[in-house]
Amino acid sequence: MLPKPPPRESSLGFLFAPPYRIQGWSVAGEQTCVMVPELDLCFDIGQCPRAALAAKHLCISHGHMDHIGGLAYWCSQRHFQGMGPGSIIVPAAIAGPIERMIHGYRELEEQHTPFNIIPLEPEQTHEIKNNIHVRAFPLEHTVTTSGYAVIEKRSKLREEYVGKSQDELRIIKESGKEITRVLEVPLVAYLSDTAPCEALLRNDVRTAQVVIAECTFSEPEHLERSKVGRHLHLDHIIEWLGVLECDKLILIHGSRRSNVMEARKRLHEIVKPELAEKVEFLMDHRFNRERYENQMYEAERAEAKRTGGRMPPPPRPAMRPRR
């Protein structure tokens, strides 16, 4: 008998939560790396999947190996491929050890790998694109941990000036008055390892369009274990759903043992359908593929209707149409 080849590495989890692609890999204790290509952003880098190299900005939540193990590789590979240093946003409290780690690798590789660390204290922000900012906030885990909110700052005309003509507005502006105010629109929130804490109720988390959050345990008998490791349990998520205003809550960091299908079933048994529908699991490959094929079908159908073209064939019967 020939020996068996090693198991095939599974592919990245992928979801389209318009307008964002959420892709990556996340299993508790193994590795977490979640990318949002539309924002040139990557959250955590437990290992460094090829696709993560393209992200210009990287937010590190905490120093556990399953969240930071691929960082030095990311820096070195980006340098090797001539991609520039990229920015590494980290909790200010652990910026020192992170810098020392990268310096260690620079010594080992005998090369000047460039890197750009941006330490953020809780509530500090850093602009990653025009008007798009990342804000750090504290989470409660076994080590110093930050969550991140991606916020768009939009300039809005102050209410008292709505309806005024351009000339009137110009005169008011010239008199030194501020005619606009800044409106914050939370786009994406990322909460990696954490116990239930105040951050779950923050406005920039609660009202974010897409929330990405850990849910390490889902079986009822594992509630105690989630407390010990300071992690979220599906029961916490279910309670949280009542106040979340997001379009999509994407759960990551499940343990390898926890069965995604069981978790989804429990969720749908306990929670109202309109809330349960908001929840997706990044690593539920089969379900996400079917969901994407349905999205594709709906998009092609809309396009065919618009242009009078040929209707696409319906998705496979096993698939229920979903948003």
Ligand SMILES: [Zn+2]
């Ligand atoms: Zn972790």
Ligand SMILES: [Zn+2]
């Ligand atoms: Zn951790």
